[in-house]
Amino acid sequence: MSLYEASFRVRHECPYREISERHPDLTIREWYLSDCQVIEITAPGDPSDELIAEIDAIGTVLHESVDETGLHVVTQSCLCSLEDSIIERFESHNCLYQPPTVHRQGWEHYTVIAFDEGDVRALLRDLEADRDIEVLSKTSIAEQEIPHSMLAPVDRLFEDVTERQLAALRLALESGYYEQPRKTSMRALADMTAVARSTYEEHLRKAENKLLTNAGQFLRLVNASSTADPLAVNTGRSDEQAAD
Template identity: 85%
Template sequence: MSLYEASFRVKHECPYREISERHPDLTIREWYLSDCQVVELTSPGTPASELLDEIDDLGTVLHRSVDESGLHVVTQSCLCSLEDSIIERFEKYNTLYQPPTVHRQGWEHYSVIAFDESDVRALLRDLEADRDIEVLSKTAITEQQIPHSMLAPVDQLFEDVTDRQLAALRLALESGYYEQPRKTSLRALAEQTAVARSTYEEHLRKAENKILTNAGQFLRLVTTTSTGDPLVVERNRQPEQRAD
């Protein structure tokens, strides 16, 4: 099976696009989380005061530095006002978004991966209906590794996992439960909490199940270009005949 990777850039009404157009040396990288955006802004040289004012209006500034290498700012803003998210369109056409979105000189740059080329074509046609779009590359990925830059969005991996399930999973991980050999037991883990062993185990198993289910699409992408099944190869390997 082949995978298809597409890179393209679009223009539409967006505060980040408008800022990058007014300040052509500015690069904006945008990550989507479950309920917010984290945005990194970088620019060489000393920034103009009007740029700093515009950045302050984007959201909560988490980090800001200006030195000989230029400007570096990290902000966080709410997603509640976003409508018709382009990320939702990626999901509609079964394409996997590769963060971050990069805004530069008035363009938004995106990369996606899909199992079927027809899904990529359908997505691009949809975007052409209400955005200026330029396709930068569209490539079949065969017999090679998935790009290491493709990171699974954290909010997708932990979707529907409750706080208690996350707490149970973190305790098990930090206590060495998943190491070989194990450094602790379910009973010992439960004794560190305020719940019964059966309740703790239920939280842990549900967390494991949800995370593995959410990671399924990324697992398929990582393994789909592999040649052969190593487990099948191992199972079919015949033991060597010992010489008499």
């Protein structure tokens, strides 16, 4: 079984793309979160007053610095709604979006991965219908070539996990509950909180279940082309040898 990767660039109305068109030396990287975007902006040299003003208008500045390599800014913004967005089109064609989106010289650059080449073709036809698009590459990915940089978006991994469930999961992780051997117990973890053991355990189990469920599509990608089952019975070798 093969995977298919497509990289392309598009033009459509978007403030980040338009800024990159007005400032061709600028590179903007965009990550989508549940209710906002996080934007990383880099540019060589000292920034102009005009550029600084445009950046300030984008959203809340989380970090800003200028050094010998140029300008570095990270902002958080809610300017672009994700409703009826290009990301939703990727999902409707069973294509997995690979962040970040890169805005440079008036173009938005995207990469998607799919299990069926027909899904990639259908997506590209859909996008060509209402925006300028240039396909940069479209390749088949063998098992050995699946990129390790193919990271899952954080908001997708933690989708539907509540704040209490996240707090329970973080406490367990930082206390060594998932280490081998375990450094703490469920009772000890619950004693560190203001809730009963049964309540804490419920929060933790729900967090684990949701996290693994959300990670399922990415696990499937990693094992998409595997032909060998590492858990299959391997005669002639002891458990100690298999563990080496």
